Amino acid sequence: MLNIFTLVNGRLFQEEIESLEELAQFQPIWVDLESPTVEEKRWVKQHYGLSIPDDAMDEDIEESARFYAEDNGDLHIRSDFLVPDDEEPHTVRVAFIVNMANDGRRSSGILFSIHDEDIPVFRLLRMRARRAPGLIEDAKEVLLKLLDADAEYSADTLEEIYDALEKVSSQVLAGEVTDAQAGEVLGAIARHEDMNGRIRRNVMDTRRAVSFLMRSKMLNNEQFEEARQILRDIDSLDSHTAFLFDKINFLMDATVGFININQNKIIKIFSVASVALLPPTLIASIYGMNFQYMPELAQTWGYPYALALMLASALVPMWYFRRRGWLK
Structure with a gap:
């Protein structure tokens, strides 16, 4: 043009x-x-x-x-x-x-x-x-x-x-x-x-x-x-x-x-979950060891006791983390 x-x-x-x-x-x-x-x-x-x-x-x-x-x-x-x-x-x-x-x-x-x-x-x-x-x-x-x-x-x-x-x-x-x-x-x-x-x-x-x-x-x-x-x-x-x-x-x-x-919040959730689930994992591993007899089978309340102990070991760390404000 x-x-x-x-x-x-x-x-x-x-x-x-x-x-x-x-x-x-x-x-x-x-x-x-x-x-x-x-x-x-x-x-x-x-x-x-x-x-x-x-x-x-x-x-x-x-x-x-x-x-x-x-x-x-x-x-x-x-x-x-x-x-x-x-x-x-x-x-x-x-x-x-x-x-x-x-x-x-x-x-x-x-x-x-x-x-x-x-x-x-x-x-x-x-x-x-x-x-x-x-x-x-x-x-x-x-x-x-x-x-x-x-x-x-x-x-x-x-x-x-x-x-x-x-x-x-x-x-x-x-x-x-x-x-x-x-x-x-x-x-x-x-x-x-x-x-x-x-x-x-x-x-x-x-x-x-x-x-x-x-x-x-x-x-x-x-x-x-x-x-x-x-x-x-x-x-x-x-x-x-x-x-x-x-x-x-x-x-x-x-x-x-x-x-x-935002990424740290996600990593924080995984960190808290892994720490909270560590005690139940430890208890489960102890109860699963190869004893002469299995303690949870020796008594009728063995399994409920083990499950209650695992649940308590998970809730106590969660309560502590919440008290410290780490879950907010």
């Missing part, structure tokens, strides 16, 4: 392109390619003279090759964006190319973005730019706003994790936790820990992208200050992710502690 975005009276308008002739009718500041076809890449190369690298969206690209500037002034940035899907949260690699060529048709440059799937941050920026005139001024502003929105989206996701962990905390600290509840809690904690780790990695990647833009010396004074503000916002998220990691570890330890308590 090939979408272009043009500025009209300070507002960002989107057009979906379906042919090369239609592409030539607009002067965009942002060209977005979502899962581009070979034909769409050919249109971009033919009209803008830009060749999209084959490894633009590769996940295993070298870290040193994710941010670089070409001799003609084009900037290449590969950054990850968070997609907090309920079923499978993940990050999407986006390749940005800031084309600053001046060929008479454009002087402020064009931002090209290439990605495999729709990204919530992109939808958020499009909605804001349509409603707020003057929010976007040029291609570099689009890229900064995308990175800013990514950091803001990460902050919103952290707030959702805070709320979810509060519910987990109330469930864990309310009282006794059964094994079934502990399993649900551990599953929820694992999901939140995974999301928190993804957010931490995502903001680190965003920080690198913003820092590279600042070092490129392509930003004006206002944009440079905006980039510094984005970095300050990202720095503030680090403490939140660290706190969430500590909170998750605490809840994990508390839940595992309840599991150990």
